[in-house]
Amino acid sequence: MNVVITRPIQDAELLKTRIEELGCEVMLAPLMETVANDVPADAFANATAIVATSRNALTALAASPVLATLTPLPLYVVGPATAAAARDIGFARIVEGPGRAEDLAPMLRARAAGERLIYLRGDVVAFDLESALAESGVNVVPVLAYRSVEAEALPQDVIKALQTGGIDAVTLMSPRTARIWSRLVAALSPPVQLSGITYLCLSERVGEALGPIAKTDMTLVSSQPNIQEMIALVKRLAASSKAE
Incomplete structure (x- = not known):
């Protein structure tokens, strides 16, 4: 085959x-080439947790000069592949979702109330996690970590x-x-x-x-x-x- x-x-x-x-x-x-953006250190000011729905986001984060200061934070990821990538760059407090961004949203609503979430996203996403969480009053700060070229x-x-x-x-x-x-x-x-x-x-x-x-x-x-x-x-x- x-x-x-x-x-x-x-x-x-x-x-x-x-x-x-x-x-x-x-x-x-x-069918797409993924290009990592430079993620500025000040993007993580006052962050209490991080969200990543793609391994590409973690590739960009790995190049950040402040990575070592971020790895102690809780990291919410969309599924097992992203969780494995997170462990590879030093994160230990990983909360793994069932595989899709839309399924991660209820978990974040329940567990991240009061957090300042830094959401590492791409330029195009299949599910608008930011809006879904904002409607529930969850404090989400989007950071454009990567972009895709068709x-x-x-x-x-x-x-x-x-x-x-x-x-x-x-x-x-x-x-x-x-x-x-x-x-x-x-x-x-x-x-x-x-x-x-x-x-x-x-x-x-x-x-x-x-x-x-x-x-x-x-x-x-x-x-x-x-x-x-x-x-x-x-x-x-x-x-x-x-x-x-």
Whole structure:
């Protein structure tokens, strides 16, 4: 089974390795490049806790000259992958959410009342955590920690594989990534045949963001929005392909 990974190149290696261990061939088609911003030290003035919904936010934080003064603070993260990244840069008081920013919001409402939360975010987010918390009176200070640059074209090896029907599955981790994939595929000339592709989506919202191409192709959704469950989804698809 040939699987395309669409994550930014710096985030793709773990998923690539795990999928290859299942006996699959992997192609990389990073649809976004993530660029860390310089996070100023004064952004954390009077902070009592930090929120990160992406490992990219922690990559930016790791370069901050005040990192050592921040690691004693509680850090709320969206899921296990972000929690692992937080431990790698020295945080110990980590509160791990179930995998999505929208699921982290109720936890923060319940546990972070009275805190001054510094929310490390990207330029585009799938869920407006800041507004969701502000409506509940939680003091949230957003800090733009990273930005994403969209790909303008698919890699040539992926285009050739699309043209020859050589792709069995595509992993999609966010609604934005799904929209970029749909846009780039629709722009190909001559048009390519997509009927044999299964889209492996991190959530229902990701599948919905595919738009019209999802109507003619198979879309499978991870049972939980994290890397481990996405790998399990690939494993199930690979097993069913072998059975056929």
